[in-house]
Amino acid sequence: MSKEREKVKCKTELEFITEVVDECVANLKDKDREHLIRNPYAIDYHFSYCLYIRNHYIHNRDFSDVDFWTDPDDLSSEIIRMIFAKLIPEYDYDNQFIENLFNDKRFIQLRQEYRAIYGDYPMTMVEEYKEDISFEPALSMSEIRSSNNVDIDKEIEVSRKNHEKSCAHIEKLLKKLAEKVWRLDHLRQTAEECGIDYEELIPKIQEIQKILFEDREYIPVEVCLLPYKKAIGQKRYIEYRRRLSKLLEEHPRLMEKLDLSYFNDRVLAKVVLKYRWSLGVLPQYQDDEVMVRYSLSHSGEAIEFASKRFQNNREWAKFAIEHSANGTIMYLDCMKPYRKDKELVYLACKVERWNFIYVDKSYRDDFELAKLCMEQGGNLNTIYEYMSARLRGNKELAMLDLQEDFPNTEYYSSKLRNDDEIAAELFRLHGADSWAWYHMSKRLKKQYKIEEM
Known part of the structure; x- marks a missing residue:
């Protein structure tokens, strides 16, 4: 029995945010507190700390009695910003200039460098620039959402002007801060x-x-x-x-x-050189055995940027294939000479089954290779449609395909689409709602009471 969600009793969005923030800040470990102060860049926390906030304070709460906007992403964004405001003296939660400033990654980096040089953050400089800018009065998003009498076009225009003014002011601050950090x-x-x-x-x-x-x-x-x-x-x-x-x-x-x-x-x-594309940018290493091996060991597909003597060497091609996980190395033009090489074809398809569609077409009817690919599973890219007609009618391969999240029954032979064992497995694994039933025979859809989609 699922636990009943706690009802949110806060009357306003700000009240709810403040309540959550107070609890979050109280529970922060010293190292986490220091990390947040050092890197107050909200987007970096969307899938980490903000995910924790959404799961512990938003998704498991009942907001049915509140009048404010309750989008989880929006709320967690506001919560992390107020946490920054609690931890950082110059971080004014309700100030557009501050929000825009701390949303600029350049400022975060310069701020860190400033502290490394001078021993503290540029708080005084930020305060000076914050005091030196004024904005046209504008409603908050919370006020806009909760009011029925808002001139949206006017608010958008005011917001645009304020944003442009803020950005121009930020550029001035960044230039001054950069001068302090660069120390020419x-x-x-x-x-x-x-x-x-x-x-x-x-x-x-x-x-x-x-x-x-x-x-x-x-x-x-x-x-x-x-x-x-x-x-x-x-x-x-x-x-x-x-x-x-x-x-x-x-x-x-x-x-x-x-x-x-x-x-x-x-x-x-x-x-x-750990990244595939970089070997193509550094010609001085494209014929260097040590550096080419290093590059290929991280991304085998970088072989397309290595010199011809590596591309034309079967052992180097094999090494590249062995290190091409999550890539379709056989797609590369430099791998054309190896698309008929059985050992390398099997190796490539074992590393990544999508290579199957780029190897020589003579392998489209190779049952063992197709089975090797189908046994991998968990990949939305199906090779089923690229197999020969004979293999598309093979029940063992179809049974493997049924293990996928989205079975590819549209490519099964007509015989398989009317097969009782296939239908039974489809129903067992995916139930009656799967779109895969759309391609099954009328007889089987009637038998399993599948509604027409």
């Missing part, structure tokens, strides 16, 4: 100490600034010194490389915005 005077001093002409660094600095303000990605400005490995010394080089490596671990696509000469460093290159 300090960079100039470091360059001079190392005998590096600062003027040579300016194009690299401008590139990093552009990435922040146009591409909305933060990169520590010190990385522009990485090409001067000997001049800056091993200690600085390792420190700057570590910082860039950490960013690339989180945002590997950043490499496409950087000068690729940075990746002549094999340690940095390995950070990104």
Whole structure:
């Protein structure tokens, strides 16, 4: 017997949010509290902490007596924002500028860097900019939802103007904050100490600034010194490389915005070569056995970017196939020579059954290969329609297909669609409501009292 859900007695949305937040904050462990303060970026918690909030405070509650909007995603979003407001002094829960600011990932990153340099968060700067902006009066979403006399077009226009004003103000704050974090005077001093002409660094600095303000990605400005490995010394080089490596671990696509000469460093290159596409961006490694093997070991499909000598070598092709989980490696043009190779065909289909549709058509009638693919299960991509007519009429393969969440009876032979054992298994596994019955014979649908769909 299911437990009766607790009725929500709060009269307003704000009252409910406050009640949940007080309990959440009271139950926070110190390490979780620190993490939330360090990374107050709401969207990062949608499938983690906010999921916990939805399950423990929203999905299991009875909102039948309340008048406010009760969408779980909306409520959990408001709750996490108020939690930030409880933990962070400058986080004003009911301020549009603050909400927009903390929804900008660049600010979160710069804020973290600021604390690493100065020992505290840029609270004073945020307060100054918050006090220096005013908005046109606007109704909250809760007020709009609960009122029947709202000029929606007017509210949308006011909201648009306020948002544009807020964004422009945020850009000014970010520029000031970035200056504090990048410390270009300090960079100039470091360059001079190392005998590096600062003027040579300016194009690299401008590139990093552009990435922040146009591409909305933060990169520590010190990385522009990485090409001067000997001049800056091993200690600085390792420190700057570590910082860039950490960013690339989180945002590997950043490499496409950087000068690729940075990746002549094999340690940095390995950070990104774990991703299939990156080998195609780094031609200096496409004929390097050690780096190609490293890349393929993480994503076999990267072989499409390796030099011809790897693509034309059967052992390398086999290695790539072995490391191509969740990919359809036989789809690649460079794998055409191996689409008839029985050992590699079976290996590819064992790794990922969808490869079946790209191997030579002579395998469409290979029962053992089809069975190997069908036994994998759990994949919405069915190979059933690509099998030969003979195999589509094979009862053993059809029985395997019935184990899927969505059986593919439309591709069964007419004989199988009128088979009593198939119908019995279909009913046992999927009941009478499955759309799979649509393709079964009229006789069987009548026998199992299946309504016409």
